Amino acid sequence: MADPFTTLGVAPAFSLDLTQLAQRHRDLSRTLHPDRHAAAPPGERRRALGHAIEVNAAWRTLRDPITRAEALLERLGVPRDERGGPKASPELLMAVMEQREALAEARASGDVERIDALAGAVRQREQETLARLTEAFSRAEGGELDAPRLLSLLGELRFVRRFLDEVGAALDDLS
Amino acid sequence: MAYSEKVIEHYENPRNVGTLDKDDPNVGTGLVGAPACGDVMRLQIKVGEDGVIQEAKFKTFGCGSAIASSSLATEWITGKTVDEAATIQNSQIAEELSLPPVKIHCSVLAEDAIKSAIADFKQKRAARKALEG
Structure with missing residues (x-):
């Protein structure tokens, strides 16, 4: 393309x-x-x-920031990684696991307020990740390409996206 | 995309879903994730003094293939020694479940989860042995 x-x-x-x-x-x-x-x-x-x-x-x-980042990485000559980049940090995985468990519980008990609160916290994280990604890309454009950092921030964004997709599915379920 | 019968079977009747106490000195916990799709998987093992895995539990938030891969992994490692369990390859899981190429990463995740649970357990046991002198 x-x-x-x-x-x-x-x-x-x-x-x-x-x-x-x-x-x-x-x-x-x-x-x-x-x-x-x-x-x-x-x-x-x-x-x-x-x-x-x-x-x-x-x-x-x-x-879409995720596919936009992928397109930029391609321009920057960063090879596509089938596994989606470097392994996620234990802190991130722990946080994602806890959030997914909390979401599953809230979904099972039909607690829409709790789901909204969880989504709010994750959206906050998404904004922070987007800000870091913006900064890392502008450094890359200035000649300071840090591919592992870009890829791991992009991975983080995918975890967030996945969570928010699940939030959407849960709210659809309960409405 | 069509799932194989075995994937559907594990997805509908997952084995060993649950949680073990991560603070138990005989429990090893592996927590892994797939940055490509946002799946997360936790696999835990409870190991006896003889090094045999007595119990394995998992919790996976992901697609049917990821759930089936982790379910199968817990089934396979139960009753094996940790060293035997560490030799399980993602290709064996992928073959057993007839995973299509785009879902191979789910079996990779399951292999990583086994290895990471074993590493956690070994670290704990080594630390305990060091304390006991």
Whole structure:
């Protein structure tokens, strides 16, 4: 797949203005919409459609911090690791395990308030991790690439995401 | 993606789900996670003076394959010595459960969990032996 930053015409960075990016995606999609190319020769129509699909994929990749980080790592030449990066620290694993157990209990007893409290704490952690990741990426852009740190922060973000997905499932269950 | 029958069987009837007292000197606890997907797995063993694993428990928050891998792991290690248990390879678990390539990491997690529980137990026992002189 083409580099999503290039496709959307934005400078590669972890910290992006998503409102601006959304606008850029809308503008590009409008220009590339098949209706606009209905009268064009088939080759051109196909190209426009292909480009439109690419633009949508690039937008999906960049709006999510996890896939955005993956795209940046690829640009930085950090090889993809099937295991998702370095092993998580014992502290992180302990915290995640405790939170998952607490969530399972709250879900079983239908305690929505508790679930909200757990989710709030984890969202707080997510913000902290995102801030660290932003900093590590800006260092990398400045020539100080610390791949293990980037990968372990990204791993942390995936644990958080997974937890928040479970929160969503639990709340759906109970509503 | 379709799960194999064995995975479904373990998922629906997981063996040895639970918790052992992590402060018990005869209990080793392994806590591992998969940064690729956010799964977490805890595997605990209770070891007798003869080095045989008397009891194994697990708790896994993850997909069906991760649950099945840890369930199978506890089944296999119970009754084995810690040294025998340490030789279990993720490929054996993956083969037994017919895991597809994208789920191999679940069996890797289970192998890591066994090894990490054993390491924790050995560390505890060594510390105790050192105290006893």
